[in-house]
Amino acid sequence: MSNEVNVGLIGFGTIGAGVVEIFNKNQNLLDEKTGKKLNLKKVADLDIITDRGVKIDENILTTDVNDILEDEEIDVVIELMGGYEPAKTFILKALNNGKHVVSANKALIAKHWEELIETAEKNNVRILFEASVGGGIPLLTPFNEALSANKFESIYGIMNGTANYILTKMTEEGLEFDEVLKEAQEKGYAEADPTFDIEGHDTAQKLIVLTKIGFGKYVPQENFTVEGITKLTPLDIEFAKNELEYSIKLLGIAKKVDEDLEIRVHPTFIPKNHLLSSVNDVFNGVYLVGDFVGPVLLYGQGAGRMATASAVLGDVIDIALNPEKELNYGPKTPQVNKVKSIEDLVTKYYVRLTTVDKPGVLHKVGEIFAKYDVSIESVTQKGNSDRLPVPIIFVTHSANESAVKKAIKEIDQLDEIKGETITIRILKE
C-alpha cells in the first residue's frame, strides 16, 4: 500500500451513504490519522440514480461491481450490500484479488466465518467487521486487543435496537407489543417485515460472532435456542417493573459454565440495579466479564447510518495504518467444550399463572414445584376474586430449566389454571 489508499464501496444504501458522508466531512481527519491519502475511488450499486442526500462525484458511481473488484488500484473494498449472495461472492473475489475487506454483514460473517477468514489469511489481506456487531460501539476490536489477555467468563448483549426500542416503550408506556411495533415502523425504527429483529435472529447472528471472538468457538444458529419478544405482554413487564424491580431486555448470552458453553437468545428480566437495565431505546450494550478485567460494559448506537459508518471507517483507518497487521480473531483453541442444552440451564424464573382464585390452588402449585425441586423465592397474587381468573406470579430460586418446564406442564393440567402460563428467565450472573 502506497501513500495513497484507494477504497471501493459496494452498496450505496443507508449506511453506504453514511460512509460517503464521513469522507465528505472528515476527509482531512482521515488523512491525518492514517498519514496517507484516503480516496473513495468508486461506489457500486445497481441504483445509481436515486438521490441519497449526500454529495457525491457522479464519475465515481458505477453499476458494475467489477469496476471495483478488478481495479488493481483499489486496496480496500467496503461491502455494505448485506445478505448472503452475491455479497459472499464479491467478498471472496475481493480477497482473492488481494484486496482488504471491511464489512458490516453479520449474517454472512456468522454463517461463513471460516471460509471468509481462511480466504483472507491465504491472500495475506485483512477482513474486518467491527460494524457487524453493535453498530458504532467499539466491540470486536477491544475483544481482540485491550481485553485480549483475558479468558472470558460471560457475554451478555442487548444487540438489537428495534427490539430494545419496543421493549423500552412497552415498559415506559404500558402498551401492547403490536401497538408499539406499529409506532416503531412509522418512525423507521422497525422494518416493514420486522421478523428478523423481533424474533431474535439478528441478535443470534451477532452473538455467534461474539462467541467466536470471545470463546474461540463457532456455533451455528441451529445449535442454540433463540426466542423473540412477540409474546411479551404489558402485564408481565409492568408487574416485573413495579413489584420486582426488573427490566425486560432481549439478551444474547454466551457463558462458560464449568467447561461448557451456554449460548442462547431470549427475553430476560434484569435486576434494576444492573447496568444493562439502563440500556434503553434503540441503544445497544454488551456486558462482558473477563477473568482479569472483571465486568466491562460497552454501550452506544447499535445501528443507524452514521454510527455504523463510523465503525466501517474505523476499520478502514486500521487497515490503512497497518495493512500488514497480523490477525487476531479470538483464541485459536476453543475455550469451552460442548454447547450445553437449554434443558440443562440453571437460572431464576418468573412464572405467571392465571387461575381462578380457589382456596387451595397455591398449595397444589407449591406441591408440584416442590416435586420437581423448584424452590420458590416469592409469590404474589394480583387482584382478588372468587370468580374471575387472576394472575399469580412466582419467582423461583435458581432452578433447572427442564424441571421448571415439567412442573409447569403439570400445573397447567390443574382445573384451576385458566389461560396460558407465562415463563420468563431472569438474569443470574
Place this chain on the structure above:
Amino acid sequence: MSNEVNVGLIGFGTIGAGVVEIFNKNQNLLDEKTGKKLNLKKVADLDIITDRGVKIDENILTTDVNDILEDEEIDVVIELMGGYEPAKTFILKALNNGKHVVSANKALIAKHWEELIETAEKNNVRILFEASVGGGIPLLTPFNEALSANKFESIYGIMNGTANYILTKMTEEGLEFDEVLKEAQEKGYAEADPTFDIEGHDTAQKLIVLTKIGFGKYVPQENFTVEGITKLTPLDIEFAKNELEYSIKLLGIAKKVDEDLEIRVHPTFIPKNHLLSSVNDVFNGVYLVGDFVGPVLLYGQGAGRMATASAVLGDVIDIALNPEKELNYGPKTPQVNKVKSIEDLVTKYYVRLTTVDKPGVLHKVGEIFAKYDVSIESVTQKGNSDRLPVPIIFVTHSANESAVKKAIKEIDQLDEIKGETITIRILKE
C-alpha cells in the same frame, strides 16, 4: 522481533504482581493470541524479598534495572513503578535502546507526553499506555481505532474509583465525607494520603491524556480548573437525590464549544436518567460523543491489580502481534483552538443558601440573580422556622459561571444569609 517475545517488568508492586499472575494463569492464551512465545524474562524491583502472593521463578528477579534496560534480548519493557523519576529516565532509556514500552504511569504520560512519544517515534518503537486511563477499560485503543473516524464533541469521565466509591457511599448511606473516607481507607479503597484522588488530580491527569487523544490538544494541568470532592455534604447529595433526581459524580470534562475547548474537573450533578449516573462504587465510566458515532459509554474497573494488569497485557499482545504498527495518538492537528476560561462556562447550577427564614429574602435573592441575568428553574425551601437558618435551594437555567459567582458574592452579603453558600455545577450535555 522473532517468534519469541521477551518481556521485562520494572516494578513488582500490586499491579506488577497482577502481570505476573496473568503470565502464570493465561500463558497458553497469550502465546496463542500472538502466535509467539511470550516470555516474562526479568522482573526488577528494589525489594525482591517480600512475598507478593504470586508464584515467580526467583531467578528472574533482579534489583538492577539495567538487567532489563540493557538486555538485548528484551523486546518489551513494562514500567509499573509510577511517579516521575526514575520512571521517566528508565522509559527513555528503554525506548532509546530500541525496546517497546508499556506503561500505566498516567502522571508521567500526562506531563511528558511529547518527549515520550517523540522518543518512541525516533527509535521506531511503540509506547502504549492503555492502563493509564480507566484501568482495565478499553479506552485509548477505541479512540485510536474503532472510533478514529470521528471528530469528538465531548468526553465526560468518572475516572477515579476512590472518589466514586466515597460519593456512592455518601449517597446511599447519607454519611459525611470524613466518615466514608475513613471506611474507604480501612477497606483499602483509599490511600493513607488520599489527596491525589479526592482533590481531582488523578482525574485531571487522565483527562489530559484523553483530551490529547480525543482532540489532539495537550493541556497541562495548571491550565484548567480542578476541584475535588472534600467539601461535599450529605445534605446537598441527599437533597439532589431525592428532590431533584440528580446523582453526584467527580467528572473530568473535555468538550468542544464553538471551536474552543472546555476542560475541567469538578463534582457534578448528573440527571438520574443519564447512564453516567449508574456508574457506582469503584467503577469508572467514560461517556464520549463523536460526530458520527454519537454517544458511547465505556465502563469497567478503573483500578486494581487484575483489571490494570489486563490492560497492560493487552498492550503487550498488541505489540507482539504488530511491532511495526504505525502510531496513532489522536489527530495531529488540534481539533480545538484555545482553552476556554472556566469564567466563560455556561451550564446549570445548584445553589444552596442558608438563610434565616425572613419574609422577603427570596425576593431579594431573586432580584440579585435577575440583575446578573441568572434565571431560575426551581426554588425549594427545606424546613420552616422563623429563627433557625434553613437551606434554600435554587436550580438555575443555563447561566454563565462568572455571572453566577458575582450574584452569589452579592447574595452572601445580605444580612439574612448565614453560613457558606454551596454551588455545584449540573451536567448539561
